[in-house]
Amino acid sequence: MKRPKIVIIEDPRVNAAYFGLTREPYIAVTTGATIRLQPQELVSLIAHEMGHVRRRHDLWQLGAFISSVASAYAAVAWLSVNQAVVALLVNLAAFVAVKLLWEVQADADAAKETSAASVLAMLEVLQEDHELNWQLSARYWLLKR
Numbered sequence: 001m002k003r004p005k006i007v008i009i010e011d012p013r014v015n016a017a018y019f020g021l022t023r024e025p026y027i028a029v030t031t032g033a034t035i036r037l038q039p040q041e042l043v044s045l046i047a048h049e050m051g052h053v054r055r056r057h058d059l060w061q062l063g064a065f066i067s068s069v070a071s072a073y074a075a076v077a078w079l080s081v082n083q084a085v086v087a088l089l090v091n092l093a094a095f096v097a098v099k100l101l102w103e104v105q106a107d108a109d110a111a112k113e114t115s116a117a118s119v120l121a122m123l124e125v126l127q128e129d130h131e132l133n134w135q136l137s138a139r140y141w142l143l144k145r
Contacts, residue, residue: 004053006046008034013129018049020058027053032129041122044114048122051109057102064095100138107139116143 004018004025011030014037018027027049033042052058071091075084111119120143 014125016045016049018052021062037122037125040114040118044110044118044122047110047113048106051106055105068095103139104142107143119143
């Protein structure tokens with residue numbers, strides 16, 4: 001696997017994302033992150049994304065998407081409307097739970113590479129730009145424990 005390049009994108013919000021299913025994998029970091037995070041917090045943000053890289057969460061996410069599409073097709077084709085709705089909601093709930101697990105894993109990887117304190121500080125700044133994101137709150141709570 002190629003080591004991803006780091007690309008800066010113009011956006012005042014604090015964020016980063018890993019794109020690994022491209023010819024040249026990269027981690028996009030926003031200008032807001034480079035301006036508003038302290039140096040150690042920025043390192044934690046990039047270490048979090050590298051956790052996704054090492055664990056190949058991009059491939060897992062692709063597999064989950066394909067599985068969701070296949071199960072949605074099967075639910076609509078072979079089940080009653082009520083059963084199909086229930087099946088799709090269960091599938092969505094499972095995906096959300098697995099996505100949270102991936103984020104917590106990447107947070108834990110970042111805490112090992114840097115420190116839990118810098119990851120928590122980074123999550124606090126991230127929370128400012130994503131106020132209603134329950135997933136960030138859950139990740140923050142899990143790291144504080």
